[in-house]
Amino acid sequence: MTFLEKLRGAARANDSLVCVGLDVDPARLPRHLADGPDPAFRFNRAIIDATKDLVCAYKPNFAFYGAMGGRGWEALVRTVEHVPEGIPVILDAKVGDIGNTAERYARMAYGEVGADAVTVNPYMGFDAVEPFLACPDRCAFLVCLSSNPGSADLQRLRVDGVPLYRIVAEKAVAWNRRGPCGLVVGATHASDLKEVRGVAPGLPILIPGVGAQGGDLQTVARCGADADGELTVVNVSRSVLYASGGEDFAQAARRETERLRADLNRYRKDGV
């Protein structure tokens, strides 16, 4: 089964474009979890159990686990293992390095962590991406245009009139012939998202930046989805994970995920 088939399968089974970003921050864990063993994993397990019929993917960001050291590594691996078989896991690590090193990252992401896909920084070019394309059942999501203010520093610079992020999107389409590629595009600007979807009509687009970062659901659903209203992975982290800081955090996360799923579905169905 290809990554796209797995993603489509989960999105259809759960009728959802929502991806929950498992960015667990020890400082924000509910108090009652903090005292036991492996609180980060127990938190994630409860979030997954409460949302697994509502999402199309999960996306742990490696930084949050790396910042916890060896315990973080273990929490990450246990978390990925806990995700139900049919739901893809995207490891958000924005890796990018020369060929023999990129091959090690592919082994880390796909082998040790057990992710179905990984985010890759395209700045070092094709041979830094190629090792992630070698597995037909995985996917490399190239960082194209991010939702932060710094996206203006390089991503929006123009090369012969064409913004760099668009060049990245064009490269992803070309490289997708070598192995499965996707794109990461921030949720903050409708016209940019529309432009990238136009360049890459058949690639999955991972969209961070809704929720805490302020991106708008209507934009995301209308401009990000493909012609069938699919292939969009809308990531929310903080607004779901920390919907409540109390013992009811998992139920609160479920309610917030349900709300996002319903809103996205309304807009994507209107929009198609």
Next chain:
Amino acid sequence: MTFLEKLRGAARANDSLVCVGLDVDPARLPRHLADGPDPAFRFNRAIIDATKDLVCAYKPNFAFYGAMGGRGWEALVRTVEHVPEGIPVILDAKVGDIGNTAERYARMAYGEVGADAVTVNPYMGFDAVEPFLACPDRCAFLVCLSSNPGSADLQRLRVDGVPLYRIVAEKAVAWNRRGPCGLVVGATHASDLKEVRGVAPGLPILIPGVGAQGGDLQTVARCGADADGELTVVNVSRSVLYASGGEDFAQAARRETERLRADLNRYRKDGV
């Protein structure tokens, strides 16, 4: 003590521009090490013990540890702990993510791993770099121009006639006013290295790509060093680590490091 003071101190004490890249690959470990506990750490420990009076820095690349899973994490932390106090450690992880996530990577690199510096991918712009600049005794080395063929895909594109890697070098000079920045520039093209050194006369430049990747020592020493023949960190990994695959690997690594140090010193002293 700032990172630059620490780097200069080690470089002067050991009269060396050589950085040994601790990119340990389980498949290439000498056989006699493979059977005991934590072979990656024992390998690194022997390499460090054999070269610590010959180098200006050590640079473990995170990919090699991540590919070993939890054991790799432990080997990395133990390795960094084993580096003598006065020698800086650059964690090569080419991280880059939005602000709150970058802050987690800074905590990982500087806190959990205990590195003095970290390599950062600049594609996401200033706020993705800023958290790494918050510590005056650390340093963020921005990936500017890499030594792989893929560097042509984005890094060499021209914005109003100026190649993107030069824009990154200019940004590093500007951002260095906010906190310590360095640059990563591949060893493969003399003129590029000269150009970047011209743009950033006072920044440390980390130069991978000599040894197994074929960069030339004379170019590196003459074009990379600052006006005093310093602030250049010339990384070699495979040609030192695997100079011998036998029980004499550490002595062979020492001999190769000595040779590189002598060559670089001859060229930089000629060149100044």
